[in-house]
Amino acid sequence: MTTLYKNRLFWPSLILVVMLAVNAFTSNQFIAFQDGHLFGTLIDILRGSAPLILVALGMTLVIATGGIDLSVGSVMAISGAVACLLISDLPNQNSLSGVFIAIGAAILISLAAGLWNGALVAVVGIQPIIATLILMVAGRGLAQLFTEGQIINVQSGPYSALASGFFLTLPIALLIAAAAVGLTVLLTRRTALGLLLESVGGSPTASRLAGIGARRITIMTYVVAGGFAGLAGLIASADIKSADSISAGNLIELDAILAVVIGGTALIGGRFSIIGTVLGAIIIQTLRVTVVAIDIPAEANLLFKSVVVVALCLSQSPDFREKVFGRFKRPAVQKVGAPA
Amino acid sequence: MTTTDMTPVTKDGGGPVLNKRRRVYKPNSRYIPILATLFLLIVMYSSGVANYRNFEDPSVIVNLFRDNAVLLVVAVGMTFVIITGGIDLSVGAVISLTTILTATLLKADWPPLVVLPAVLLLGALIGAGQGAVIHYFKVEPFIATLAGLFLARGAALTINDESVPIRDDMWREISDFRIVLADGVVTKPIAIVAVLTVVVAAAVLAWTRFGRNVYAIGGNADSALLMGLPVGRTKIAVYTLSGFCAALGGVLFSINSTSGWALQGNGMELDAIAACVIGGVLLTGGSGFVWGTVLGVLVTGLIRTIINFQGDLNAAWARIIIGVLLFVFIVMQRLVTRKAK
Amino acid sequence: MGEQSPVLEMTGIRKVFPGVVALDGVDFRLFPGEVHALMGENGAGKSTLIKTLTGVYEIDGGEIKLGGEPVSISGPLAAQQAGISTVYQEVNLCTNLSVAENIFIGREPRKFGKIQWGKMRRRAAELLARLDLDLDVSAPLSSYSLAIQQMVAIARAIDVDARVLILDEPTSSLDTAEVAQLFRVMRRLKEDGVAILFVSHFLDQIYEISDRLTILRNGKLISEHRTEELSQVQLVEKMIGKELAALEDLEDKAQSNRERAAEAKPLLEAKGLGRTGAIAPYDLTIHEGEVVGLAGLLGSGRTELARLLFGADKADTGEVLVDGKRINLRDPQVAMKHRIAFSSENRRTEGIIGELSVRENIILALQATRGWTRPIPRKQQDEIVDKYIKALQIRPADPERPVRNLSGGNQQKVLLARWLITEPRLLIIDEPTRGIDVGAKAEIQRLVAELSDGGMAVLFVSAELEEVLRLSHKIAVLRDRRLVEELENTADVDADRIMQTIASGATS
C-alpha cells in the first residue's frame, strides 16, 4: 500500500481518475455500447489521445537518448498532406490499395524526416533542439507547399476509418496507438534496445567506450519518432477527413514533451517509462476535454490547465511531498552558516 | 634538460623545480563558435547587400537592434538560465502578461512611474517562484516553466483577451522619441535599453562572482554544491533574472507598440532559445556567452530581413527558406568550429 | 596532544540509505594539529561519514560537535564557513571552468564586485607552484587529466583558511612525487594546527603521514589507535576482519611466466602509432598471455597510449595489427570485435552509467558486442552478475542498486566485471586499482595474474610502480608523451631502475 502511494505514477493516475470521474458526471454517456461498438466520452477521450500517444511515444525514445524532437508537429502535417494529396488524386478514393499506397508513402516520408533529424544530431553533431527546429520550421513550409496552402479534403471510407472506424468494438485509432505502444515496449524491453538507449542517454562517453554504437541508436530513435509522428499525422488528418497543413500538429511537441515528463522520464535522458508516457498523454487529452465539459470560459482555459500541470508536477516531486507533508524533525541545535 | 630526482624524499620548495612537465598549449577553444558565428553573419550580410536594393542602408543594421530589442533582452535572460543547464519556457507568456497588465493599469489611470516598477517586479517574482519550485521541489525546469507559461498567459487572457491601446503620455513620448544616429538613420530608446541590458548582462556574467557561479552550476551542479557554492540561491536568481528580463521585454514591447495584448510575444521562448543555441550556448549548460546570444539574435533577425527584402515569397517558401538558411548556417558553424578545434 | 580538546567530535553517527545502513553509531574525534586516517574497506562508510560531517547528507542519528559546540551543518557552504575544507573522493570540480576559477570560485579576489582576473590567475599559479605544478591556469580544467584535476582540488582545499581539512582519497591518482609534495604541504598545515582527516587505501602512506587512525567496517566503528601502536598486519586484519594472504608469490609467478609469454604468438602490434599532441609515435608488441605494464609520471602519456590501442581516440599515424593482420581501429566497436577491452581511468565520466543498476552496468559491454537484437536472457544475466559480485566482492551485493550509490571502490569493481565477462583477448586496464582497498586490490592483482595464465594479454596501467613491477612481464616506460624504453621485467628490475629511466629520459 505504501509502495503504491510512493510510486511516481500514483499521483498522476489519481488526477486522471478524478478528471475522468468529473467527465463521467457531466456527460450523457460515459461509456456505452451502441451500433456494435463501444461509445461514449471515455472512448472519445481514448480515441482522441491516439495521435498524442503516438507522438509522445517517439518523443520518449528520443528524450531517453538525451535529445528532443521539435519537428514532430511538422512531420504530422507533411504526412497528412502527402496521404491526402495521393488519395484525392485517386480515381476511386475508396480503393483499399490506393489508400494503402498513400499511407505507405506518407510513412516513408516521415521516416525519412526522422532520418534527417537523426543524421543532423548524430552525424553532424548539432544540438537536438536546433537540429529539429530546422525541420520544424521548414517541414510545415513543405507541407504548405504540397497543399498550396489549402485544406485538402478526401472522401475515402478506408482512410477515415483510421480515425473513426471500429474494429472488435474498439476504435481503430486506439488500436493503432495500442499496437505502437505494444511494439515499443516489446522492442525496448524484450530486446536490449531499452538498455542501450538508457545507457546512451545516461552517459554518451561511457557508452561509446563500452562499445555501444551510440550514433546508430540515436539515429534510430529519431527515425522511429518520425514514423510515429507520421502515423499520428495520418490519424489526425483522417479524423477531419482533410489535410490541414497549417494547423495539423501545431504545438503538439509541447504536449508530447509534457506527456513524457509527466510520465516520469527525465529530460536529460536515461531511464524512461513508456507506460508513464501513455498515461501522460491520456491525462493531457482528458484535461482538454474536461475544460470544455465543465464549461471553463475560453479565456480561462490556460489558467485551469496551468493549475493542473502545477498540481501534477508538484505531486510528482518527492521533495515537495517531503517538504510539505513530511515530518518536521530537526535536531534542536544551533545552525551553522546560512542554508545553501 | 632538467634533471629530475624521483625518489620520494622530501625536498625544499626552494630547490630546482621538481617534476616539471612540459605544457602542451591548447588554444582557447571557447571563443571559436562565436567567431564562427560572427564570420558567417558577416557573410550573410554581405550577400544581402549584393542581392538587394537598399540593403546597404545603415538603417538595416540599426533596425535590426530595434526590431529585435525585445528578443535581445529576453534572450539575454535566457542565456543565464541555459548556462546553468536549465530552460525557461515562460518568457513569452510573461511578456504577454506584462504588456496586457501595463496597458490595463495605465488605462485605469495608474501613474506610469508606479506601473513600470510594478510590472518589472511581477516578472521577477514569477521567475523567482519558478526558480524556487525548481530548486526546492526538484521539478524539472522544462515543466516548471511550462506551467509558468500556462499560468502567465492564462492570467493575461483572463485580465483581458482583447488588445488594449496605451494612451499614457509617458509611454507615448518614449515610443515617439527619435534618436538620430546619422542623417536618415534613426533609432528608438528601446534599442538603447536593449543594448544596455546586453552590456550589463555580459559584464555580470563575465566579471562577477554570480556570473561564475552560473557557469559552475551548469558545468556540474553536484560539484558546485560540494565546492560550497550557493547553488540554490544562484538557480533562483537566474530564473528571477530571466523573469525580470521577460518583463522588461514586455515593457519594451508595450512601448514599441503602445498597446498590450495577451498573445503578445507568443512563441518568443523558442526564438530566444534558438538565438542562444545559434550563438553557441550549450543547452547542456556550462558554456556560452552573452555576446554569442546577441549574434544569435542578429542571425535570426537578419534572416527575417532578407526574407522581407526578397519580398516575393509566400508563407510556405518563407518557412522553407528560413529553415534552409538556418540549416546552412548551423552546419557551416559546426564545420568551422570543428576545423578550428 | 591527547590533553587538547578535539576540534571535531562526532558521536553515535547513524546514516541509513534505502536498503543500507551506511553508518551505524560511529564515533569519531579529530584533534588540532593531527593527521587522522580513516580506514576501512570499500563501502565501509568512510566517504559517507565525511559527507555527513559536511552536511551533504542529513544524519539520521548522533551528534556533531565543532569546537565543543553541537552544530547542525546544512550543507557544504555552511561547512566551509565553519572552517571545514574538503576534497571529496570523486574529484568534484567544474571541468568547464578554468583551473584558476576552480581554485578560487566562491572566493574570487574582487574589486568593486568585479573579479580581478589577473590577480586570480597569478595567485592560482603561485598556489599550484607550491604543489610543483605548472599549468596554464586559464585553460579549462577539462583539458587536464584526472590526476591534475585531483591536484587542483587539493590546491583549492589547502588554500582555504580552515581548521579542519578533509582529504578523501586524494592520493589515489597521484604518483610518488606528487604524494610526497602533498605530504609536505600537509605537514606544514599540521604544524599550523590544522586538523587533517585523511583517507587512503595505501598503507605505506598511512604510516608515513598519520598520527592516529580510526577503523570502520561495514558502517560500524571498530577501533581508534595511535598509528605507531598498530602494525600493518593488525590494521589490515581489523579492516577486513580476517588475515590477508600474501602476494609475494605473484611476483615469482610473473618472473617464471615471462619467458613463456615473450615466446607466445604476438597478439597485437602497434607500429608507429601516434597522435599529435597526445603521444609520439610508438611501437609496442603484446603477446598472448603477456602482461605489459606502463610506467611513467603523471601526464607522461600512459592513458593516451592505451586509448589509441582501443580506438577510444583516433591515431593519426601508424597502424595496429591483430594476429598479424592490419585492422582499422576507427572506434571502440572495432576493437571490441577483435576482443580488446578497455577500462578507463576516469570511472565516473567514462566508466559507469550512474543511474543504471549494477547488473546493467556489468552486462553493458557484453550486450553491446551481441547487438541489441540478441538480449542476454535475464537468467543468464543474473548468473553472470552474481558470479562476479561474489568473485570481486562487490558490496552491497545487490545487483539492482543504481551503481551511482555504490562506494567508489565498488564502482571500480563493477567496471572490471563489465570487461571480464566479455572474455577479452587483450584487456587494457587504466588504473584498475585506484581507490580500491587492500583486500580487493590483492584480489584484482591475483585475477590479472590468473587471466594471463589462461592466455589473456593484459596492458596494465597504474600509478603504483610496485603493482606494475609485481604483475608485468614487460614494462614500457614513458616520459613526456613518448615511449622511451621497453624493459623485460627481470629480477634486477626494480622501482629505482625505472625511476632512473624516467629521470634520464634514456633513449639508449
Add this chain to the structure above:
Amino acid sequence: GCSKDDGGTASGDDGQIVLGFSQVGAESGWRTANTESIKASAAAAGIKLQFSDAQGKQENQISDIRGFITQKVDVIAFSPVVTSGWDAVLKEAKDAGIPVILTDRAVDSTDTSLYESFIGSDFKVEGTKAGEWLVKEYEGKTGDVNIVELQGTTGSAPAIDRQTGFGDAIKANPNLKIVKSQTGDFKRADGKTVMETFLQSVPKIDVLYAHNDDMGLGAIEAIKAAGKKPGQDIKIITVDAVKDGMTALAAGEINFIVECSPLLGDQLMETVKAVKAGTPVEKRILTKEGTFTQEEAKAALPTRKY
C-alpha cells in the same frame, strides 16, 4: 519625409508602383485565398508586390513594415495582427511619406490620418447577420433553443466581434439560449473535439454557431459520429463561405453561411493606384459580400473561386 528621392527607392526604373504588403500569416485557407487574391490582382494591375508574412506575430509585422520603409516602397498595405499598437510604426511610415492602407482588420488608432483607407469586412455585422437569420428561422416558436458556439481564437478580433454581433442579434429572444461557448481556435480538428464534448455534455443541442467554416466542418464530423444528422438534427450557422463550407452548405449539412470574402485584391489595387495618384479615397471600404442559404449555395458553387 526624410526619404531622399534620388532614385534610391525600391520602385523599378520604369516607374512601376511598388506595394509592400504585410500579411497576418497563413493560418487558414481563407487567409491563403486572401493572399492569392492580392498577388493575382497586383500582377494584373502591374504593381510590383513586396510580400511578407508575419506568422501571426505583431513584432514581426512591425519589423516588416519598417523593412518596407527602409526599402522605400511606394505604398504599404497590411492586415494587422491585432487592433492596437500601430501608432508608432504608422507614424514612421507617415514621416517617410509612404501612405498606408489597411486590409481585412482595423486598427484602433485615434489619429485616423495615419492611414489612407481600410478595406475589409465588418465582423460584427457578420455576427449580426448570423443571429438575424437564426431569429427569423425560429420566428414564432417559443420553445427553448439550445445554441452552442464555437469561438475563434481567443482574443482575436473576428472571434470577439462575431460573438458580440451574434449575441446582440438574438438578445431580444430569451428562448434562444447559448448554452455552451468554447474556443475551437478556428481549426477543424479543434472544432471536432470541442463539438464531441458538447454533444456528450449537453442533452439537446439545436443550433451550432461556428465562427468559421473550418470549425463547423470539424463539428459536422463529430455530429455524424454521434449518429446525428448535421443540418437537420442540429442546425449549423457558420461564417466565411470558403469552398468546403459552401459544398457542405449545398449538401445540406450546413444551414446558413455568412460570407466573409477574402477576395479584396482588386479593391486594394484600385485604392493603391488612387492613393499613389493622389486622388482622394474613402476612409472605409467594405468588401462586397453577402450571405448564403442552401439554395443559394447550390447556385453559387460552380463559379466559386476559393
